[in-house]
């Protein structure tokens with residue numbers, strides 16, 4: 001049997017391993033082995049992106065959602081969620097504040113909210129791009145038709161985040177009601193790619209029912225999709241969902257996966273997520289040191305932050321955007337990396 005270090009070296013070289021070796025990488029790490037993984041992951045990431053960490057300003061513009069995903073705190077059936085929508089002007093104010101703070105990517109995220117028709121989304125995207133032509137706009141608003149995605153792209157959207165959540169059909173069924181299908185989720189990702197977006201997929205770590213074999217399926221699906229961005233973070237239960245009381249994904253499992261993903265996808269933009277910062281006070285710093293190169297501070301107005309609660313205990317719900325920005329800067333500098341004021345697009349080639 002190969003040692004963990006041998007597997008890490010091979011993954012670094014080949015960017016893929018046979019299924020049974022990928023399973024090996026998902027558990028049984030000792031301290032020295034995981035340090036080796038993170039060190040190799042940092043080396044790969046620095047060969048492409050140097051020491052830069054990119055900022056994305058996250059604007060959570062609606063928590064209305066027509067879906068009922070079992071894990072999600074803003075699911076349709078959660079009658080305790082206090083619903084809100086930002087107006088176009090409020091969204092533009094977030095961008096104005098964000099631009100002054102050095103953000104050059106705005107991420108518009110929300111539930112699947114029918115109020116925001118394609119025309120409304122297009123007009124918001126167009127106005128952001130008109131005012132800030134040097135900025136990228138990322139959308140994260142769920143499953144839409146090919147034509148809708150195309151319309152948003154033509155309006156100027158650059159990137160789209162749509163986590164696939166799990167690449168295994170049975171597991172997908174455990175996490176979602178009948179109306180949603182893995183097949184459609186995957187098709188959306190392929191459509192987004194075809195249209196020309198920089199595309200992000202990903203999954204929660206430690207979601208109920210997840211098995212190592214399923215995570216390997218995730219890795220293999222990603223190997224096929226070749227995403228530009230990969231969002232992973234621990235699952236954290238929300239008290240008003242069917243998964244209330246289920247245990248969270250762990251810091252270690254998430255960090256191991258971040259390291260593995262960095263070796264498999266040297267060029268990917270990988271955030272150290274808020275969920276990672278929620279399960280451990282220095283989770284995001286550890287994420288950066290395990291291979292992540294993006295952080296997504298919150299730009300949503302403070303009045304609504306506490307209402308976009310996907311899971312219990314979410315951090316940064318009381319802070320002003322400027323505070324979050326400074327806090328993030330300090331955290332990143334402690335890791336030896338630095339915040340880069342730039343769009344932070346996907347890089348194709350190595351800068352060796």
Ligand code: SAM
Pocket residue numbers: 071072073109110111112140141142143161162163165203204233234235236237238275310311
């Ligand atoms: N509606 C859009 C979509 O479906 O892609 C974007 C919003 S959705 C809330 C964003 C992501 O939050 C999901 O893809 C999911 O992975 C994550 N999420 C939801 N509930 C979570 C939980 N309980 N713990 C951790 N992450 C969660």
Ligand code: FES
Pocket residue numbers: 065066067068069072073074075076110111112
């Ligand atoms: Fe729609 Fe979570 S169920 S955003």
